[in-house]
Amino acid sequence: MAVHINNVTFDCADARALAEFWQVVTGWELFYDDDPEVLLGPSYPYDGTGFLFIPVPEGKTAKNRVHLDLAPDDTTRDDLVDRALAAGASVLGDFRADDGSGFVAMQDPEGNEFCIERGRHEVGPRRPRAIRLTM
Known part of the structure; x- marks a missing residue:
């Protein structure tokens, strides 16, 4: 199914x-x-x-148990972070590294957590991080 x-x-x-x-x-x-x-x-x-x-x-009374991980299609991670901040988001933690990797943990105006990662065009080809399981 x-x-x-x-x-x-x-x-x-x-x-x-x-x-x-x-x-x-x-x-x-x-x-x-x-x-x-x-x-x-x-x-x-x-x-x-x-x-x-x-x-x-x-x-909202507690941290979300599930959150969104956003990756831009047509801009950069850093530009999307700036756009979210200008729209009213706030930064919970900045985990960007000097080599360009990492993400920014944020929250929307009502406190819902989300992260902004680099887009595929910023990362390049990736190796799979998990294997597919079948039942």
Whole structure:
């Protein structure tokens, strides 16, 4: 059996504002209507995995157990870090190394953690880090 991830869902205080932050970071398109939920996706017509923002009454209280690792397609890791900072993100930890490797751990305006890594075009060919297991 195979599945695909339809959306990554963010519980949030202000769905529209958080979706607009992520729109700046991802460059994706915003989809909304009179519904309080807001969808952000990579293209129109919307097809593939997107981000769904749902307003909830409670605030974030602990570190996320799952987070996003972002890698730019058309810019550099450092430019994407700057774009996220300008949109309202904050740095939790800067793990960039002198040789250009590493990542930056960040959080969005509502405290959701994410990391920004180098894009494939910055890294070059990689050897696989894991083997494929079959059941």
